[in-house]
Amino acid sequence: MLETIELSVSYGAVQALKGMNLTVPRGEVTAVIGANGAGKSTLMRTIAGLVKPQSGQVLFDDVDITGKKPEDIVRMGMALVPEGRSTIPELSVDENLRLGGLWRNKQERGEARDQVFALFPILGERKGMRADTLSGGERQQLAIGRALMSNPRCLLLDEPSLGLAPMIVTQILELVSNLAKESNIAVLLVEQNAVTALRVATTGVVLNLGEVVKSGPAAEISSDEELRHAYLGY
Ligand SMILES: Nc1ncnc2c1ncn2[C@@H]1O[C@H](COP(=O)(O)OP(=O)(O)OP(=O)(O)O)[C@@H](O)[C@H]1O
Ligand SMILES: [Mg+2]
Numbered sequence: 001m002l003e004t005i006e007l008s009v010s011y012g013a014v015q016a017l018k019g020m021n022l023t024v025p026r027g028e029v030t031a032v033i034g035a036n037g038a039g040k041s042t043l044m045r046t047i048a049g050l051v052k053p054q055s056g057q058v059l060f061d062d063v064d065i066t067g068k069k070p071e072d073i074v075r076m077g078m079a080l081v082p083e084g085r086s087t088i089p090e091l092s093v094d095e096n097l098r099l100g101g102l103w104r105n106k107q108e109r110g111e112a113r114d115q116v117f118a119l120f121p122i123l124g125e126r127k128g129m130r131a132d133t134l135s136g137g138e139r140q141q142l143a144i145g146r147a148l149m150s151n152p153r154c155l156l157l158d159e160p161s162l163g164l165a166p167m168i169v170t171q172i173l174e175l176v177s178n179l180a181k182e183s184n185i186a187v188l189l190v191e192q193n194a195v196t197a198l199r200v201a202t203t204g205v206v207l208n209l210g211e212v213v214k215s216g217p218a219a220e221i222s223s224d225e226e227l228r229h230a231y232l233g234y
Contacts, residue, residue, distance in 0.1 A: 001025050002047065002078075002154050002186050007056035009042050009210075016042040018210040019056065022188075026153065029177050029187040031201035031218060033194040033232065039210040040190035041083055044158045047188070048080040049073040060154065075103070079147035083158040085139045087146065089132035093123055096131050096142055100149030109149065116145040119175055137168040144176065154186040161193040169193070173200040194232040198222040206231050 002024040009017040016039045024030045034040055045051040047058050049070040057066045065073055079100075087096050097116060101109045117124035120141040126134060131142060140160055147155060157176070161169040173189070177200040180187045191197035198204050204221035206214045208231050214221065221227060 001059075001061060002188065003057075003059040004043070004047065005057045005059065007043075007046065007058065008054045009039075009046050009051060010054050016210050017046070017053075020207075020210070020212060022205060022212070022215075024154070024186045024188045025202075026186040027181055027184045028202040029173075029180055029189050029200050030203045030205065031194075031197035032188065032190045032205045032207050033192070033197055033221075034190075034207035035192060035231065035233065037209070038207040040192075040207060041158055042210075043207075044080060044082070044156045044188070044190060047073075047156060048078060050080075074150060077151070077153035078156065079150050079152035079154070080156040081143045081147045081158060081160065083162065085136075085143045085162075087131040087134075087139055087142050090130060092128055092130055093134070093142055094127045096146055097123075097127075097149050100146035101151075104150070108151070112149045112151055116148055119148070119179065120145055136164050137172070140164060140168075140172060144172070148179075152185060154188070155180075157187065157189045159191055159193075160189070161191060161196055166193075166196065169196050170199065173197075176200070194222065194228075 004020050004022045007017055007020040032040055046053050049068050057064055097113055101112050122138055123145055189197055198218040201218040204218040205212055214227055
């Protein structure tokens with residue numbers, strides 16, 4: 001389980017997160033939704049150790065990981081898929097995957113790769129091709145696949161729907177949601193696209209200007225007219 005306790009982050013005068021409390025249980029998807037500038041990427045980057053919080057804590061399976069180095073956090077079982085599909089364009093699908101499990105031994109890496117190909121068969125078909133020849137949806141699958149190569153207990157997905165057709169996004173997120181259940185992974189999904197995110201999530205959290213406005217069962221959040229009008233834009 002991943003938890004943030006009173007997590008605050010500021011960039012100079014801009015306070016991006018204001019005392020955020022969040023719980024992300026294993027085996028399900030927790031969706032944090034909010035508009036541009038709500039603080040979603042800041043939350044992810046802070047959990048992953050890329051941004052230092054001003055105050056508060058990040059606990060991962062009850063271990064305080066606040067302020068630890070990003071590479072140590074990855075080794076503890078946290079994997080971030082950053083905004084904008086961070087695959088390396090000049091490298092092949094296979095080479096991109098290998099980067100995700102660099103410090104694991106060859107056998108573990110082989111097994112993880114087989115699991116990724118079972119989950120996203122298109123990657124197996126395209127394994128020798130350069131990442132920059134893939135479609136947007138395929139590249140997003142590669143970015144997630146690369147994160148899975150480290151055998152994470154917690155997966156952080158920053159706006160996977162960006163630039164993709166809604167049907168593809170739903171397909172990818174449903175796979176991720178099944179994976180969370182089957183492999184008992186804690187998935188934290190941040191999205192502007194509330195409809196899609198709440199469809200696959202168990203719990204929804206609405207973030208506005210660095211503050212949690214509402215959290216609860218995803219179905220409850222998505223049917224709340226007032227919330228929808230005020231923060232979710234649909
Ligand atoms: N490196 C930075 N330096 C200064 N301000 C920053 C930095 N990164 C983010 N911010 C500011 O912090 C606030 C939150 O940004 P953040 O990127 O976390 O939002 P977001 O919810 O991910 O938005 P988006 O939906 O556009 O990706 C914004 O006001 C943003 O301008
Ligand atoms: Mg963002």
